[in-house]
Amino acid sequence: MHGRLISILRSRFRVRDLSSERDVPCTERRGRSAGQALAPVALSVVLLGVLGPGQEGDGPTTTAPSTTAPAESDWRATQHEAVVDAREALWLDGRPAPAPPVRLEVESVAFEEIDGAQVALLRTCIVSEQGDTFDIFGGIVERGSGYTTNQSGEVMGTVEGRWQLATRLVTQARSWEGEAGCATD
């Protein structure tokens, strides 16, 4: 039963960095939502450059294979899964698992260590269902349909030993209509 549940979650989220059978306690998975997390900062242009598609070769980046944990043996390897789990938890924010194709994929994680302080630079690909649009009087004027795909650069850091989302792009690096772009690469 437990294995089946894990399997369903895996297929729905397609978080490629997760190792096979790690069970993260709910207390760890529950975190602040992106909106509740530390205020977004206008790093969009900067992060586009820093976390752009050509960024992997610049620094200690880990891009996990499809089913297994990264092969690194240093401290970054021990943090990789924790970062991905924390990011997934923030995305879920306690809600039920969304139906496919809605999902979060952590495409790459690059770590920096500055005097022991850890910073993770993520590139994520998120497929979202288009939300409702409200007019200025608060009434629903359009109910969206279909999906959008967004590729973003994000920064996470450890605060008291826990990974938290520090900044997220206000403007996504790339955006596509439907399940497209990074979601289909």
Added chain:
Amino acid sequence: MRHRLTSALGIALVVLLVACSGGDDDDGAGGEPAVDDREAIEADVRSAHEASDAARRDSAAGPSANPELAALSDTHTGPALAEWVRVTTRLQTLGMALRYPEGSQRAVSIDAVDLDDDAAEASLEVCTVSDGEIYLVSTGQVVSSGLRTTRTNETMVRQDETWRLSDREVVAIEDGATC
């Protein structure tokens, strides 16, 4: 004749003594330095490590990380210099910097210094307790904080009579102060 033989033996003895005393120099070409010299060299290494540590902190400090800080290239070389320039450049690009709280608990302990035979390279085991914070300069928002311990294996090399950090490998990062 006897007098000339004695003189020749005396000269030979002097030459022999001079040749043997050359082994105590730390010029890297005549064998291992003496114990006293090694202690002095180790003290130099520790002092140079302290300077390299300060340069890294200064180059990452706000209001803007500075990968071109002169003290960085004065105290670092090779991969360690390239890596820290990369890190501080990234911090600068992201608008982030390093700072310490009032009454910081930061402490560095060098657990071991291993000099190579000709005292041109030193391997260090370093344990650092730090409570430095990475923050966004524009807003002050804390990105990464907390008391932690970093264990590193570091290499220092002697270049132009100056010890410089040439390599720094993080072995472990632990929560809290565990040195």
